[in-house]
Amino acid sequence: MSTVVPVPATAEDGWPAVAVREFDAAADLAAVERLERACEVGPSSGKLCLFTDLLGDPLCRVRHSPAYLMLVAEAPAGGDIVGVVRGCVKTVACGRFCSSSKVAYLLGLRVAPAHRRRGVGRGLVARMEDWFRQAGAHYAYLATDRDNEPCVRLFTARCGYAKFRAPSLLVHPVFRHDLANHPPHPAIAVLRVPPRDAERLYRARFSGVEFFPTDIDAVLANPLSLGTFLAVPAAAAAAEWRGADAFLAAPPPSWAVASVWNCKDAFRLEVRGAPRLWRALARATRAADRALSRLRILRVPSVPNLFEPFGMHFLYGLGGDGPAAPAMARALCRHAHDLARRAGARVVATELAESDPIISGVPHWPRLGAQDLWCIKRLADGYGDGALGDWTKAPPGDSIFVDPREF
Structure with missing residues (x-):
């Protein structure tokens, strides 16, 4: 408490x-x-x-x-x-x-x-x-x-x-359509990890990382934490999940983990001071996305309305291992995008060290982000x-x- x-x-x-x-x-x-x-x-x-x-x-x-x-x-x-x-x-x-x-x-x-x-x-x-x-x-x-x-x-x-x-600070807008399967990536599967296994995994993966909180169990158990997800090769996902200890004892060649935090129920954001041209272009992308989606022609990466109060999901604890870890991270980010879309959040954000090798796999729009x-x-x-x-x-x-x- x-x-x-x-x-x-x-x-x-x-x-x-x-x-x-x-x-x-x-x-x-x-x-x-x-x-x-x-x-x-x-x-x-x-x-x-x-x-x-x-x-x-x-x-x-x-x-x-x-x-x-x-x-x-x-x-x-x-x-x-x-x-x-x-x-x-x-x-x-x-x-x-x-x-x-x-x-x-x-x-x-x-x-x-x-x-x-x-x-x-x-x-x-x-x-x-x-x-x-x-x-x-x-x-x-x-x-x-x-x-x-x-x-x-x-x-x-x-x-x-x-x-x-x-x-x-890396920020990605939430589109009107899902991203996880567009295009499909059959070689990667995303699993939901139980909280106790998530704690074990984080303590093993992040115990030496700067600013890792020793009360990570309290973070994961918080009602604003929407779950922890693990990206692994699809072949590894076919096997029965036997817990974090078994996973850490024999991990796949590449994997990534991340958790989702629901900021939209804590505070709202709003972009102010944007030029009228930006607002008009954002409206145009949404209109084109609606029209083309109905015609089943194309899905446009539309910009949500960020010029009135909106909610956000935050991706924390993003990390992994192996040569394909950035690709695994991208799969997790797409999964987080789809969770945010269904929850009504308009952006997904995460924050990583500039030298973190996994950063290359994180989709983001530089205009929305910042250098902290x-x-x-x-x-x-x-x-x-x-x-x-x-x-x-x-x-x-x-x-x-x-x-x-x-x-």
């Missing part, structure tokens, strides 16, 4: 005249929703995630983590909410640096436009870091768009964070000294695990 650790209301200590306190759902919900609407999220070039609607639950992106907190900044005059930030704490793998570490994730920092460049954001981050330390976190990290220069500058130049990893930047800060001065060194200076590996609870 997630734990909310209360933080007492505090006045500023060298920060501007705002009070930072814990979010109170009964008193602050309407004000926080107004603040969220006033703050555009993401780039202004028509990319994904320009605006996020949290469906009336400001805590939805952290409440599934083991420990979480949301803070608000309150102006003394009138008591208006002028800033908000969220954070959570968990234990993750640190790749080649060490086996695991307790880390904190910082997200959802918003400051009212009229109160920006006054230190409100720094004050919120500092108070959240105090809670991170109280919760025993050794490091804090955050993710932002690489092109979001004001955010990158705030954290790297003023808050003491360092640029750490640069994964790629993860920044990290060491919180506990005494942790990791000696032989282990400092994780913030560790070189990246080929893979990274993106926790869907924090996407």
Whole structure:
């Protein structure tokens, strides 16, 4: 069960005249929703995630983590909410640096436009870091768009964070027709893996991957997790499934695994600021797809309506092994597309390290995606000294695990 650790209301200590306190759902919900609407999220070039609607639950992106907190900044005059930030704490793998570490994730920092460049954001981050330390976190990290220069500058130049990893956000629109069998790929089969076997498979496959959560069992058991799927050669699928241990003892030459997370029941997205030409072209693709599909002539890769609030599915834990792993990953992505189409989601997204060899098999539209930047800060001065060194200076590996609870 997630734990909310209360933080007492505090006045500023060298920060501007705002009070930072814990979010109170009964008193602050309407004000926080107004603040969220006033703050555009993401780039202004028509990319994904320009605006996020949290469906009336400001805590939805952290409440599934083991420990979480949301803070608000309150102006003394009138008591208006002028800033908000969220954070959570968990234990993750640190790749080649060490086996695991307790880390904190910082997200959802918003400051009212009229109160920006006054230190409100720094004050919120500092108070959240105090809670991170109280919760025993050794490091804090955050993710932002690489092109979001004001955010990158705030954290790297003023808050003491360092640029750490640069994964790629890959996004594919959901068409009006299925993709799994168009064209058919008889050499690959996709199997649904029971949750316990999925946990065993992930711990065997990802235990050494950076940011892999040690509570992967809780992630897989979450109601928003729609299932784990395994792509294998069709010949291997013909044999009876005997569990993850048997599979790992004698795996096929190539395979891939992934799970699906239902973001559409947690928040909605909307692309804003897109030129009229883009909107017209998107409508034209949908009209052509409808017409040609009725005539059974051709299926057009139509662009769904992304210019009003829509839902998304997120593909997490995507990985595999063998020379044909990218092809296996493509089969999983097509299967995830079809699940999203039936559920009413309009895009499927995943995030992978730039050097991950499986990335070549992931279908995506570059215009909808982004190049992310993860920044990290060491919180506990005494942790990791000696032989282990400092994780913030560790070189990246080929893979990274993106926790869907924090996407």
